[in-house]
Amino acid sequence: MASETPAARLRSRLSHEVLLAGLVAVEIAYFAAVGSNFLSLGNAAEIARASVEIGLLALALTAVILTGGIDLSVGSLLGLSAVMMGAAWRDLGWPIAAAVLVAPLVGAAGGALNALLVARLRIPPLIVTLGTYSLFRGVAEGYTGGVRNYSGFPAALLSVGQGRLFGIPAQVPLLLAASVFFWLLLHRTGIGRGIRAIGFSPEGARHAGIPVARRLGLVYVMSGLLSGLAAIVYAARLGQAKSDAGTGYELFAITAVVLGGTSIFGGRGTVHGTLLGLVAIAMLQNGLRLADRPAELAGMLTGVLLVVAIGTNRFFSERSRA
């Protein structure tokens, strides 16, 4: 190791997640110093509550992006699932417990359509999900005439989005459970290794005996399913379901994943990185608001962070190639 450069030595000691954790620590220190009430349990709960929908989408997208794919349709599918759930409850008169099941079903069906087109017809995921991005949102708009708003949900549903469970926001355990599930799936199972292998080289994965089409299908169906779950949380938190629900969420979720260190080309990335990315963005928005800084700064800084993150990501990928 005589030829070790300072850069290489730095690389061997740091990882993307460590840098990101450092960033989160800096944010906490800064906002605690300048903002009022940032460093309180109440505010931590507030940040967590506001991050659950994007978090669920980001977890699913971590798996999708690990395969080298992308899913632009998650925000639209959230909107469609929420509207269909509202329609089952109010237009069909179903009890809320049954209507709630409609959202994950619609989500999984939408995900299955993406899966079919990506895994069976082998159309590039960017194009498939660009098409379903319009299709899902469009069906929600068409069905509601663009204006109908489902609201006045029963208290049982609202308590999921606005109430507390053991002192923490009631929807947070769902995100925790999903995080554990995805962490185990992607980091501790053969399926997870297969998903990663596909991201490195689909052809190589096929030769290694990995059922590429089935694994690809799985990640897109899971992505749809989580969009449906996020739809329940969304409707429960805001108390309404309209065709514009979840607009732009796909971009927030992708930002969290990429900021978390997952390579947009697939193969490399972690679930804990995604969660750190999510926390970094959510804290930035919350902290700037409490510090009375313009809300636009959060978006601008997120853009800068993204470019810096992929820059450092390249820096670390050079290590793994060496």
Place this chain on the structure above:
Amino acid sequence: MGLALVALGILLGWRAPGFFAPANLRDLLVSNAPVLVAAIGMTLVILARQIDISIGSQFAICGVVSGLLAKSGLPMPLVGAGAVLAGALLGGLNGLLVAALGLPAIVVTLATMVFLRESLRLATEGVWVQNLPPNFQWFGLGQEPGRLAVIVVALAVFATFAWSLSHLAAGRAVYATGSEPEAARLVGIRPRRVVFATFAFMGGLVGLSALLTSIQFIDVQASAGVGLELKVIAAVVVGGTSISGGRGTLLGTLLGVALLGAIGPALTFLGAEAHWERALQGLVILAAVATDAVRGKGAGNDGF
């Protein structure tokens, strides 16, 4: 794709001949001319195996820039040049990050999309540019000649780029870079320069597109262009350009813009509810790529 357009035409001719009234067709051309101009740039970018999802934010900035320049009393040709230049600079920023630093275009332009949109919001506080001078709207030509000017400019840009792409060495270099950058390098093309240039052209064309849009209204909205990127990418893809680069034509893009742009008005003329426009656009995109995939000539089978 051409067949779909013909089928839509026959259906309209049969059920709603009013669609083909000159006034309606002219309105359709005027409202889609800016989309076509942006789609020309996107075709270049995608042919070079890149993507740009920041154009909606560039569009908003260029619109505001053109409005402010006009209010400052500059003559219209300079206002137009200013809008195009502003776009080219923003596109050049993307080009620099992608070509010089080697960062993936989809992430870079995701970042610049958010950054540029929020910067504009911070700068304008969402206030529209109002009280524009009389020589701004319709280039000061009046409504009828102004409409004609918008259509003529868009078609002239289209003809210029279509010819250059197939007849100039620079145009062929875009195809070569998109199909195999390493091979392109070996025959003396500099892929990074080509990539940078396509992003800069993309930005300049978005600037023109914003100008052609903002002169149609009495104010310039600071929130314009949201979702433009997906609309334009969809038109390019429906027009048969391969998302993995190297294959596609501007004629296809023209047809894609026409097909997606005609769906909304066609729904109204056929007596259907306009709310279904977006669903139908999504179906058209999926149908176009799925038929290509089934016929085996595919939009590219190797991921994105």
